[in-house]
Amino acid sequence: MNIPIxxxxxxxxxxxxxxxxxxxxxxxxLIQPAFIIPGKGKxxxxxxxxxxxxxxxxxxxxEAREILKAGIKAMLLFGVPEHKDExxxxxxxxxxIIQRAIEAIKKAxxxxxxxxxVCLCEYMSHGHCGVVTKNPSQPPFFKGGSGGIIIDNDPxxxxxxxxxxxxxxxxxxxxxxxxMMDGCIAAIRAALDRDxxxxxxxxxxxxxxxxxxxxxxRDAAEGAPSFGDRKTYQMDPPNVREAIKEVKxxxxxxxxxxxxxxxxxYLDVIxxxxxxxxxxxxAYNVSGEYSMIKAAAANGWLDEKKAVMEVLTAIRRAGADIxxxxxxxxxxxxxxxx
Ligand code: PBG
Numbered sequence: 001m002n003i004p005i006x007x008x009x010x011x012x013x014x015x016x017x018x019x020x021x022x023x024x025x026x027x028x029x030l031i032q033p034a035f036i037i038p039g040k041g042k043x044x045x046x047x048x049x050x051x052x053x054x055x056x057x058x059x060x061x062x063e064a065r066e067i068l069k070a071g072i073k074a075m076l077l078f079g080v081p082e083h084k085d086e087x088x089x090x091x092x093x094x095x096x097i098i099q100r101a102i103e104a105i106k107k108a109x110x111x112x113x114x115x116x117x118v119c120l121c122e123y124m125s126h127g128h129c130g131v132v133t134k135n136p137s138q139p140p141f142f143k144g145g146s147g148g149i150i151i152d153n154d155p156x157x158x159x160x161x162x163x164x165x166x167x168x169x170x171x172x173x174x175x176x177x178x179x180m181m182d183g184c185i186a187a188i189r190a191a192l193d194r195d196x197x198x199x200x201x202x203x204x205x206x207x208x209x210x211x212x213x214x215x216x217x218r219d220a221a222e223g224a225p226s227f228g229d230r231k232t233y234q235m236d237p238p239n240v241r242e243a244i245k246e247v248k249x250x251x252x253x254x255x256x257x258x259x260x261x262x263x264x265x266y267l268d269v270i271x272x273x274x275x276x277x278x279x280x281x282x283a284y285n286v287s288g289e290y291s292m293i294k295a296a297a298a299n300g301w302l303d304e305k306k307a308v309m310e311v312l313t314a315i316r317r318a319g320a321d322i323x324x325x326x327x328x329x330x331x332x333x334x335x336x337x338x
Pocket of ligand 1: 119129178214218230285288
């Protein structure tokens, strides 16, 4: 006798629907980025990222308190220095903007977990992520090209290692190198170990694509390259095998967490990376992804809360353990009322 099997629909009842849900977002997994600017008493709204402000060092402690109150326990810091030069000296200066911001946050909210972006672009007068030389194999500065830019890798590593150590000395809990320099994780690991910070973890921006979705961030952090682009050191968007290669190298060099960035146009990359590593995977829900939702919501085209929760859940479903998102504070508040 043939018994027809009709599968039950487990989404018919809201309790059951909640029970069988495969991916969830929890505030514990979210990291809130923050931009620190020079000056005093500043809380400056960002035109390209509505709803977000940049803070001066004396105001960031109060903001950290707000972030913690919302339920977010980790921040990722970016600095906009007073002056830029060809050596990015503001990045590793004692008393530099990030070093002071770390101290201010730790003083106001000792339990806040402070992560710092370790990159030189905000501190370099040319806005690139490392020491720049011209690439002899490319015609320089042709239209639509990468401007003949290559980064002088090894001198850059030295500066990045110095920067990472100075952040940790100022009290940061973890460093996140974002410049896609070869050997950067090994160089930072060695420098941290040498200075007695063997227990400090490194979150590597392991698969970072040369994406147009960083547009609003470059306004916020004032780190847009003044010539050329980042295509010679950031990844080419069509590639996923290359992402696997980059991630494996970083894990071998000692990365404790690997990141995929951006998140939304790269969900398949997150999934692939999750499958091949045993370390936690982070995804960066970048500035352009934030501003798109904000713009659509402001026009009444999208329900902001629903769009944000759908997007964050999708990033989790793709396989990210950790999400860095400008929506962290709001999402944590929304999650607590559900
Ligand atoms: C610095 C850095 C960038 C972002 C994070 N770290 C900009 C870039 O590489 O051009 C982008 C973050 C965002 O868009 O939210 N290297």
